[in-house]
Amino acid sequence: MLSYWERSSFIHHDLIIVGSGLVGLSTALHYQLAHPKKKVAVIERGLFPSGASTKNAGFVCFGSISELAENARTDSQDELLSLVEKRYKGGLELRQLLGDKHIDYCPVGGYELDFQGDLHERMFTFNDWLRPLFKRPVFSDARDNIPAFSFKQTIVKGLVKNQFEGSIDTGKMMDAFARKAREAGVQFYTQTEVLHYVEQTNGVEVAVSTAEGSLQLFTGQLALCTNAFTKALLPEADLEPGRGMVLVTKPLTWAPPQGTFHYHSGYNYFRNAGNRILLGGARHLDLKGETTTKEGVNALLEEQLIVDLKNFIAPDRPLEIDYAWSGIMAFGEGKAPLLLHPSSRVHAAVRLGGMGVALGTGLGKELAQRLRATTS
Numbered sequence: 358m359l360s361y362w363e364r365s366s367f368i369h370h371d372l373i374i375v376g377s378g379l380v381g382l383s384t385a386l387h388y389q390l391a392h393p394k395k396k397v398a399v400i401e402r403g404l405f406p407s408g409a410s411t412k413n414a415g416f417v418c419f420g421s422i423s424e425l426a427e428n429a430r431t432d433s434q435d436e437l438l439s440l441v442e443k444r445y446k447g448g449l450e451l452r453q454l455l456g457d458k459h460i461d462y463c464p465v466g467g468y469e470l471d472f473q474g475d476l477h478e479r480m481f482t483f484n485d486w487l488r489p490l491f492k493r494p495v496f497s498d499a500r501d502n503i504p505a506f507s508f509k510q511t512i513v514k515g516l517v518k519n520q521f522e523g524s525i526d527t528g529k530m531m532d533a534f535a536r537k538a539r540e541a542g543v544q545f546y547t548q549t550e551v552l553h554y555v556e557q558t559n560g561v562e563v564a565v566s567t568a569e570g571s572l573q574l575f576t577g578q579l580a581l582c583t584n585a586f587t588k589a590l591l592p593e594a595d596l597e598p599g600r601g602m603v604l605v606t607k608p609l610t611w612a613p614p615q616g617t618f619h620y621h622s623g624y625n626y627f628r629n630a631g632n633r634i635l636l637g638g639a640r641h642l643d644l645k646g647e648t649t650t651k652e653g654v655n656a657l658l659e660e661q662l663i664v665d666l667k668n669f670i671a672p673d674r675p676l677e678i679d680y681a682w683s684g685i686m687a688f689g690e691g692k693a694p695l696l697l698h699p700s701s702r703v704h705a706a707v708r709l710g711g712m713g714v715a716l717g718t719g720l721g722k723e724l725a726q727r728l729r730a731t732t733s
């Protein structure tokens with residue numbers, strides 16, 4: 358039963374955003390900053406964001422050589438260049454908005470491991486292609502670093518460095534984002550699931566489920582920032598879920614390599630997280646099994662990641678796996694995210710792929726601008 362006060366203060370909003378991941382937070386913050394008097398609420402079904410934004414590896418990246426080459430199979434050169442630009446500038450935007458010290462940004466560089474030994478020959482083509490954007494060579498030959506990183510030299514035959522990539526502390530980044538949104542005036546409702554919505558002449562009725570039961574909220578505009586889970590609310594959204602898993606070692610007695618590392622066309626990745634190694638990916642080994650919105654650890658992927666760790670990432674080093682987790686991403690035909698406007702009151706910003714850290718802030722800002730344009 359709702360009180361008079363609850364009915365007058367908590368039910369009606371100007372903007373409700375579903376999902377408190379990076380995109381939801383960016384949309385909320387940018388809209389609220391532009392409209393300080395509007396009532397903005399973010400609704401999240403988890404206690405924390407429970408999709409990808411607090412589960413990811415914290416790479417601020419825009420694509421390794423082999424990943425960009427694979428992307429070129431589905432996207433044209435122009436589309437790809439514009440995507441690289443969005444990813445790169447998106448990373449800069451995130452850093453500028455929250456401040457490097459609040460997100461522990463480290464300009465450690467991005468490295469691609471090369472098992473064939475020919476990657477450094479291909480980097481010249483990619484440097485030429487990216488020169489209009491970066492004005493300097495992006496990739497450089499980093500083979501000399503292989504012994505210092507202690508990789509198995511008979512397996513890791515080459516190493517290419519991307520000087521424009523780095524790492525963040527994902528937890529600190531999401532905490533800083535949420536604090537900023539709260540300071541701006543955004544209201545948060547967690548452990549609240551949006552079940553469905555119905556458009557009316559003067560707004561949108563939003564049915565939510567909470568521990569106390571179900572209730573209806575009302576909003577002038579509704580923004581779905583639900584990424585992989587969007588089809589439950591907007592069945593026509595062109596995306597499918599992709600689960601990703603991550604393992605972390607127990608604290609190490611030796612210094613792990615400092616940097617963000619990729620291999621197998623970006624499907625696999627690892628980095629140091631303090632004095633641990635965090636590694637993940639390998640989704641390509643069971644793409645069908647990982648097309649799911651259910652959390653869980655795929656034993657096949659987990660086993661392969663541990664083999665890689667022991668075989669060539671940290672051979673002959675004492676280490677133990679501490680724990681694993683999963684997160685859910687959203688993918689589609691093209692690599693660009695989707696900004697959808699199914700009606701003048703309902704909008705969606707979704708399908709961030711595996712690079713939402715770089716793309717999420719900009720996409721949320723774009724949605725907020727669009728919402729502002731339609732706000733009376």
Ligand SMILES: Cc1cc2nc3c(=O)[nH]c(=O)nc-3n(C[C@H](O)[C@H](O)[C@H](O)COP(=O)(O)OP(=O)(O)OC[C@H]3O[C@@H](n4cnc5c(N)ncnc54)[C@H](O)[C@@H]3O)c2cc1C
Pocket residue numbers: 375376377378379380381400401402403405406407408409410411412413414415416417418549550551552582583584585586587590600601602603637683684685686706707708709710711712713714715716717
């Ligand atoms: C293991 C892993 C590693 C990754 N590593 C990187 C990386 O290193 N660098 C990088 O750039 N990207 C990485 N990503 C991708 C990146 O994390 C995502 O692209 C990004 O977080 C997507 O943000 P989002 O806000 O769109 O979605 P999400 O973070 O998934 O947020 C959507 C939110 O909506 C909520 N929600 C859904 N439905 C409802 C509902 N009906 N009611 C209420 N709430 C709802 C969910 O609980 C969720 O919190 C990784 C992803 C994973 C899973």
